[in-house]
Amino acid sequence: MSNESLNPSSLTTNGRLVAYSESLKAGIQHGIEFTKLFDQLTDTKDAGELLAASTALFDFQMDTDYVVYPHKYDANDYYLIFMSRLLELHNNKDAVLHSREDNLKADTLFQTFPNIDDSEEFHFEQRENQDGAFYVEQNSHQVIFSLNLKEKAMYFNSDTITKLFITEWSGKSDNEAVTNAVDLFIQFGKYLVADFGFSVDFNMLDASNSKKYVLANSELSEQIMDKLFVATADNNLMLQNMDTVQGAFLDLGNQIIFSLYKEINADGSGHWVITVQDPEEKYSLFEIFNQFAFLKKWFLDNLDELQIGSKMS
Known part of the structure; x- marks a missing residue:
């Protein structure tokens, strides 16, 4: 189509009809491109193709000025x-x-x-x-x-x-x-x-020994450790103070160690962290709470102070 035909006011009647037809064809072709990506999303056995189709469809705008598709999935559905x-x-x-x-x-x-x-x-x-x-x-x-x-x-x-x-x-x-x-x-x-x-x-589902679950609060009341000590004693366990930092650790058996301590930054500021260590790295913080009811109760009873930090509001 010539440059002149791009300006509707400059078109003859026949030119307008031709432009209309071309716009319809372009809109329909755009819809066909969508179906190719959608077929790829639903049928492919290749992980790379799956990701490519999903990413493309999330930003895909089906409608054009001349062709509007009334029944279409939301962008979110392609993620699902x-x-x-x-x-x-x-x-x-x-x-x-x-x-x-x-x-x-x-x-x-x-x-x-x-x-x-x-x-x-x-x-x-x-x-x-x-x-x-x-x-x-x-x-x-x-x-x-x-x-x-x-x-x-x-x-x-x-x-x-x-x-x-x-x-x-x-x-x-x-x-x-x-x-x-x-x-x-x-x-x-x-x-x-x-x-x-x-x-x-x-986050709390990470079972690696190197994971540090940073608390949202930078300071904890003295009662937190006292309550943990009582909870562990009631379950025939012994909460032990750490030697080099402010905090304590708990041996839960089978070489599973639960720790709560204050980590000091290079600038002198600090934050409290919980760590979980076990030889096979099977226990995340979530799993600890799932397996040990007394720790879960202590955590939930004191959630205002013990909530793990989150990047989401």
């Missing part, structure tokens, strides 16, 4: 399909993807987990002025983790780990069901690292 497909590629099928009919757009997508309360549904949401998407429990909108496919980054939210996994779910479901659901989130993060080189902060 990506998550389900990546788990599927690794033969992990514990998360179930559901579709609910929606007359206003393409069907609404969400996930559930076996043996977790049926009212618990999960999907991705976008947040204003924040990149990527946030995996949330739909009723409470609590963020479990943030995910950015373009930046290859994932971050677990300590607030939700505490409120949803440690508190609410433990009252609704058996420990094994909760552990299995949390393990699935952990495995998803590990797949992102192994398959694509993502940067993943597992």
